[in-house]
Amino acid sequence: MKTKIAIQGVKASFHEEAAFKYFGEEIETIECESFKKTCDMLKQGKADYVVMAIENSIAGSILPNYNLLRDYRFHIIGEVHLNIQQNLIVYPGVKLGDVKFVESHPIAIRQCDEFLSDFPDWTIKEGMDTAACAKNIADNQLKNTAAIASAMAAKLYGLEILEKRIETNKKNATRFLILSNEVVEQKNANKASLSFQTGNAVGSLANVLQCFAEQHVNLSKIQSMPVVGKRNEYDFYVDVEWKKQSDYDAAIRKVLKHTVNFNIMGEYIKNEKV
Template identity: 70%
Template structure:
């Protein structure tokens, strides 16, 4: 039986691969991509079966360029998963903290470890493209004076040791990942949806639409506005909805269709609680 091919931004050992393992299990083929757009291209050209894409972080906020990719490619969102982002200081076996002069990682990961670097001002911090790639660089080049900020998966994969564990400043740090597929499949357990739409510029137009959901007991778990490219004062709204009763959700959607333009259901899937 062929393994599922999962496209991720970054290389093996990254948080994206960890999220893929969490959703699909570890018996998968990871397709490494240099960018989020490249993951979409891999799915479009059937070089991957699914994409795992970060969409928001509890500290850094929304990844706005990825909302543009959702609009551009129109893949189906078939699921979501959350990771508690735990960041460790990794180095070659036998290297001690006092040997370290340089630390490399993804810029967002470095920013999330500000307190640690304040306590170790002698460390020179530099940005890399990916947490796992920085770990791999240390292993490949046998760098004894450099550490990486990455996860346990990268440490295990590239043979590094944890010098200092959980160096992130905020321990309640979560990233939400979307699972994308070429087309939607019916999910009888679906109780969450991601939709997008535009409204006119009349007073209260958005409020009226949001009230349709409130009137039908639909919880709005997220609202994200994005400018429409090339059009002044026009915005597209991305909304995540959660429901208890399918009939109420469908009723709210029917009403919303009448009041919006460029309406799209990006995906209907099962809500995944943070773990």
């Protein structure tokens, strides 16, 4: 039985690419039209894991996914970084002058702002997924529409790459989390994702951060999200990294005294960036 991985989007999407990179090619990907659907698949046991994008080096954090992490309380068992290379993809034979519409995921569109600004007459349309926009061109033989998607999508759906590497920043990378319903023990874990709330007193967040600093635990990411229905209250999501397990354990003991609703979302092995 192949391991089943729920992904947002269709085959040849960046989520599928990330799944292959983490798990290898001998997996079955389950296509889902939304991130919420991927979580439902995992919750219902129809998928073994979810691969979920959480941040992009250009577009920033994908905030709605933090809400899903909070609501579903899955365990983060790993991460994977993917270099995102965007291409302008068309139906075979279509030339640049034929293009009137460009369709892609909103984040992919933002990643290619500079290139798109050279073509002010094009109508930009937002789609659910980069690869789905490519598939739509192939399925409907669209001769006036281009998609922004991966070379993998062009190959899978029999399309042509009109312009390669149209992303503005060539160091464009997305970080994906690997989610599981069960805790998977990670030997040699050196990174953790945590969530907590602090009081409103002056310096309350600084006190927490100081606990990490004193134990030589590196804070690699911090994200705040409003607590639903509570004014001026925030959930803090942090990623921390350590070299010595004992430093991390001591930091957690200290942090517990300064926080409420503290939650270890996952302890896993840091994935070195691509």
